[in-house]
Amino acid sequence: MKVSLSQRIYFFTVSCCILFAVIVGSIIWSFQKVELAFSREHYTQKVANHANILKQLVTSDNIYASDYNADNWLKLQSKLMNLLKSAPELTPQQQIIQNSINSQNQSAKQLFSKMNENKLNDASESIKNHLKTRLMIQLEVIRADSVQLSNMVQKDIYDVVQRQALFIFILLAVSILILLYGSSRLSKVFKVSLSEVKNAFENNHSGNFQKIKLSNQSDEFDSIVTAFNLMNHKLSETMVSLAMMKNIVEDRTRVLEQLSNTDPLTKVANRRALFERGDLELSRTDRIHNNLTLILLDCDYFKNVNDVHGHQIGDELLKHICKICNKEIRSIDFLGRYGGEEFIIILPDCDVDGGIEIAKRIQNSLIKDCLIVEGKELNVTLSMGISMLIDKSETFEQLINKADQAMYVAKENGRNRIEVSTSVSPV
Structure with missing residues (x-):
């Protein structure tokens, strides 16, 4: 079907509107993602604070004393449990850490109840200290998992902002190019030149980055041809760079995954x-x-x-x-x-x-x-x-x-x- 030059301009205009709509939608989506990430960050900070306070109570108080009142500890632990139940939506990887926090919290509650039930009057000091140490370790694991979860959330915030900013910048650049070049110059092109440009784009789409050689030279198309040839040159270089960057990213990802699963001291699994x-x-x-x-x-x-x-x-x-x-x-x-x-x-x-x-x-x-x-x-x-x-x-x-x-x-x-x-x- 033959497409007139005015129709092409119309199509370019519609495309710009679509790109603008995509930009707006992307901004809204990014805001929602960032807002969710900040809610996760706030949640992890609260969990870490609760765990720290529980540790301070265990450290500062003699929980084996006959007159020890466990109400403060139990109330704070109950608040922590309610907080864990009200966790925001998490990614699968973050949910694994959340499950670990829930598990450790249950274990800490059970251990504290056992320690406080009869004050372990018949137990030796080594056993009491051992149980108290275990309770501190479980609370520390909750805090450490919360910090790890917080780091993951902060990285999510950075990734969302970076990815969307780049995406919006590319869309804006494409939109500006379409408006400046498409609207002002496509109306003055010749049929042969249009056909040659069309063929060049088709070759470019298949990965054949060749220069355009116009049969009919014109001022209107010279700048387009120059820009297109320069773009092709950069694309051919970018394709190689992207392949190299992909390999680097994959290698770094493997290293990070190994570090996240390894105990930093003993180098065995954490x-x-x-x-x-x-x-x-x-x-x-x-x-x-x-x-x-x-x-x-x-x-x-x-x-x-x-x-x-x-x-x-x-x-x-x-x-x-x-x-x-x-x-x-x-x-x-x-x-x-x-x-x-x-x-x-x-x-x-x-x-x-x-x-x-x-x-x-x-x-x-x-x-x-x-x-x-x-x-x-x-x-x-x-x-x-x-x-x-x-x-x-x-x-x-x-x-x-x-x-x-x-x-x-x-x-x-x-x-x-x-x-x-x-x-x-x-x-």
Whole structure:
């Protein structure tokens, strides 16, 4: 169908209107996205503040005192729970962290209730301190997850603003070019020149960036041809640059993903990656019906190491323990830092006997290859709790709790022991 020059001008005008509508719509959409991101940011700050206050209450008050009033702590914890229930809409990645916060909050509430129920009058000071430390760790994890969630939200704000600003700038530039060149010069073009320009655009669309060579020269088309040829030259360079940038972005993304899933001290998986792998192994177990065993290990008297030798030696000891564990576990096993001096080893397709065997290898290897501090051997032991998935409806957190209870029994029975959860009978 033959299209007249006036129709082309009309089409260009309509296109400009559409682009303007897209710009307005994009601005509105960007405002909504930024507003949602700020609401998420405000939410994460409130969660972090609540967690800090709860930690301060635990630190400043003697929760085991007979006259201790837990009302303030419980009221604040209730406010935190209500706040978590009123969380704004989150992305799937942010929701994972939100779920971790909810889980830790429930665990902290249960642990505090247990500690405050009878003041643990019959328990030793070490047990009381251990439980109090665990409560502080859980509150710190809530705060740390809130900070991580806040960082993700801030990045979302930056990405939305940057992406939309660039998009709006491109649309404005295209609109201006269409108005200035299309409206004033397309009305004066010749048929042959129009055909040649049309062919050049078709070749350009297919990736063939060739220069336009007009059969009939004209002042009206010379500037268009020059701009088009310059654009083609830049596009040909940009295509190469985009490919290089894509590779760089992909490499940086892989590095960032690895950093976000790695404990900065020990270089093993962090708590977030540990829970992600645990949920994955639970799904795989449910699908192919294989065994799943978990080892939770804790370094005995780790606080004494920090007190006597300093925190730097304590950090080196944690890294040494991770090296020993990585040497003794299988390639399909997964080691992660659960918190403090506690580590978890996920053992896919492994029963309790296999878990006990791996735990013994780790203990023996730690005895043979101990850490050398100032020319002297630093001998430490590990208390380990083992649990195995029995009920397919169990969650990964429940599996951890069973292993933690077994490890607690190992601590009570003298440390440097391997205990199996009471809900599991070794084969």
